[in-house]
Amino acid sequence: MIAAVRKYGAWVRLEGTAVAAYRVQLFLSLFGWVVPLAFMALWNTAASNSGVMTSGQSTAYYIVLLVATNFGISGDIIFSFGPMVYSGELSTLLMMPYSSVLVILARPVVTAVIRSLPLVVIIPLMAIAMNASFTRDPLVIAAAVGLGLLGWISTVAFSWLYALAALWVGKWNGIMGLLSGVQWVLGGLVAPSAFMPTWLAWCMRLSPFWLAEGGMGELLAGVMALQWWMPVSAVGWIVVLGLLFRLAWPRAMRRFEAVGI
DSSP: OHHHHHHHHHHHHHHHHHHHHOHHHHHHHGGGGHHHHHHHHHHHHHHTTTSSSOHHHHHHHHHHHHHHHHHOOHHHHHHHHHHHHHHSHHHHHTTSSSOHHHHHHHHHHHHHHHHHTTHHHHHHHHHHHTTOOOOOOHHHHHHHHHHHHHHHHHHHHHHHHHHGGGGTOSSHHHHHHHHHHHHHHHTTSSSOGGGSOHHHHHHHHTSHHHHHTHHHHHHHTTSSOOOTHHHHHHHHHHHHHHHHHHHHHHHHHHHHHHTTO
């Protein structure tokens, strides 16, 4: 066990070195900041006259989403799994002396950490310069971060299930791309749930994407109070998606061997 942990640590360090070497790719990844910042500019104007949230709360909300989306690895999992299958790389990873799921997760997690490092400096400066209004309730802050972490775990499990479609569907790129638009809406990137129609707002709030992104943002911005159904939903998604993944992964690996990829 200890030897496996050491080997996995070495693998993570190797992935970190490889990611850091692609400086141009990391620079390009910073353009992912444009999307939440663009929606921030849009809703800051609308929020000041809405009576639903202030421009300071809107700024705080999108600052949280800027951090959350940078740490999101759904796209990395989904769009990297197919090439691993078709190139034969997955065969090598399955022979590692520890969980191949953890091996495959190493690269997107390391990438997310490295591309998010500039935010340590940028976020405090943005919050001060733009008068972001965050809640100061320590219980709400702790709950929001905890729910965000549970939501992140749920989205990772969901992304794995979604990515496994590459083993059944030949034109997998098309259906993989569908998730991006859905995640933008349900995660709260397009707009906070407070501005959405009631039915759509509840579809958002009961999704794992909202827990990982928009829910954390609305709580930390003081737009929404902590509710009992939030932890229930978060834990429920982890249990359900975890069980589905445990059923789907061995079947997918049998499919991987059967098709001779």
